Amino acid sequence: MTGRIAGIARHAESRGPIELLDRVRVTPEGGVEGDRNGGKNKRQVSLIEAGDWAAATAEAGADLPWWQRRANLLVEDFDLPHGGGVRVRIGADVVIELRTEIDPCARMDALAPGLRVALEPDWRGGAGGKVIAGGEIAVGDAIRIEQ
Template identity: 65%
Template structure:
């Protein structure tokens, strides 16, 4: 089942504000162009790109009674109509070229609690905080691109 890429965000350095963009290059070496996490070294680096489901963010917001932009989660990609795989090693394709491999759950950190009391706990169940991934195949992605499971 395919979904859609609703948003792309990046930050140039740790704790920098998130920048929303409508398209971006993604590379194996650097992850999301302009995002500091993608270029971090270490083999294998398991947090090049982070993804979150729109519905999971909305559920967490409803639980804490706030309306905060998804980019404050500090995830790179917002998807809709697609259940992110909850298994390391599963691959997803975004658009025509980009393939990401899910590496692990993206655990919510203490920064979520600074946004809204109870948000960290609201994001904990069922991978609601999103998924971390590494880039397998690079290319250009844009808001509106299809996201789907990659055929094995």
């Protein structure tokens, strides 16, 4: 199964502005270049499925852009594996080991009442991972399970 990267975002500081990108460098040392979470072991990079975001915002009765979730990568036509230890390849070079579910925080309810609860089931809040192999990724790149 192959999906695609539909969006890339980063934020340099907690609660800071979100920057949308067409392409970005990703490294094992720093995650998404310029993102505040690059030094975290379990969630250097965060990914969310477009369909999950759409379903959760619809349940909450909100029309919000995906980057309000503060995830780094929006994926389309791809089901993120649940559970740790699965590796995904993005484009030709980047490999990310998915390590954890990203639990939605109270901040989601500040965006839309009920959004936090709508993001809780079935990993809808997204997955966090560690960069195993770095490189440059771009919107439109393929994402697939690494064998």
